[in-house]
Amino acid sequence: IFSFADLSLTSHRRPTTQSILEARYRRISSSTNILTRATFVNARWRSIFLHSSTMHLVWYLVALSAFVTLSLTYSTGAPPEACDDMIPQHHAEIQKSSTFPYGIKLSKNKISSGNKVEVTIFGKNGENFRGFFVQGRVGNKRFGQFDPAPNSKLVDCKGGIKDAITHSDSDLKDSVTVTWNSPKRLSERVVFWATVAANGSTYWVAEKSQPLSVV
Structure with missing residues (x-):
């Protein structure tokens, strides 16, 4: 037989150990996902920065090489x-x-x-x-x-x-x-x-x- 007393006990039932563990797992999983995404974004920006720096270095070396070649060719006569x-x-x-x-x-x-x-x-x-x-x-x-x-x-x-x-x-x-x-x-x-x-x-x-x- 169903009674209001039973309803009150059901409403105020304490969480079980399993539910506590599941809640903690969900929080840990959520934090892990956030950390993973942050790590990925950070790695992506680091990759872009390194690529940009490398390209700037390559263009600098190309320009320097052209300048040196031009200077040497000019100073030592026609080939x-x-x-x-x-x-x-x-x-x-x-x-x-x-x-x-x-x-x-x-x-x-x-x-x-x-x-x-x-x-x-x-x-x-x-x-x-x-x-x-x-x-x-x-x-x-x-x-x-x-x-x-x-x-x-x-x-x-x-x-x-x-x-x-x-x-x-x-x-x-x-x-x-x-x-x-x-x-x-x-x-x-x-x-x-x-x-x-x-x-x-x-x-x-x-x-x-x-x-x-x-x-």
Whole structure:
């Protein structure tokens, strides 16, 4: 028989040990889930930060490498790879519209085959420069050889020996004189092509001298 006394006892029944343990387990599980999510979020942000820092470091090293390569290429002269188009490895735009501020002067306008001629590069109005690259050509083909010169180095272009000359340092220069040797049995008009760099980002490519008659 059901009575209000029974209802009162049922309503105020003390929790069992099992229910207490289950409640504690739920609280522990909830705390564990929160901690797990927090740990995951923290790890995710740490991963993003490390990735971002790594990418910044990579880009910095790439930029530094490019700068070092540019500096070394510029300071030690034109490489053999520049022999055909005479464009230095500066990764800058060629001066197209501005007037060439330098001159290319020959010590003679006519020589016998097998003889020498001096080629001088100078600033027309006192302009200085830091780099140069010179070849003697008949049409587009290189001819002759250069003698060693101070602060310069000889370049062996493809299929040739000492058939170009370039700077060996990046010091300021007001003029440079190099000596070219004509091949024997050559009877042609030789034109000297010169690339001149005022600095690492300003240069003129394949400027031409007056022709030299070789007879």
